[in-house]
Amino acid sequence: MNARQIKEEIHSFINQADERFLRLVYSMVESEKSEKGFFNATDGQMTERAEKSLKSVEEGKTRNIHDFKKDIASWKEDRAIQ
Numbered sequence: 759m760n761a762r763q764i765k766e767e768i769h770s771f772i773n774q775a776d777e778r779f780l781r782l783v784y785s786m787v788e789s790e791k792s793e794k795g796f797f798n799a800t801d802g803q804m805t806e807r808a809e810k811s812l813k814s815v816e817e818g819k820t821r822n823i824h825d826f827k828k829d830i831a832s833w834k835e836d837r838a839i840q
Contacts, residue, residue: 781838
């Protein structure tokens with residue numbers, strides 16, 4: 759199958775899909791968009807992000823791993839529901 763055929767097949771399936779599947783696909787698309795934004799960052803943008811992160815740590819703006827894991831689990835649940 760070439761890219762055009764795959765797109766046509768996906769469009770056909772999406773037109774008949776239930777809400778659960780549509781939300782799943784939507785989450786995948788949103789994830790892909792945000793990853794591309796991260797990985798397409800310039801060296802200067804990445805340096806700026808790193809410097810901001812280091813400044814936050816120096817200012818004591820950190821969280822323990824247990825709270826972080828709870829927040830991630832909650833975020834995953836919210837994404838699956840919404």
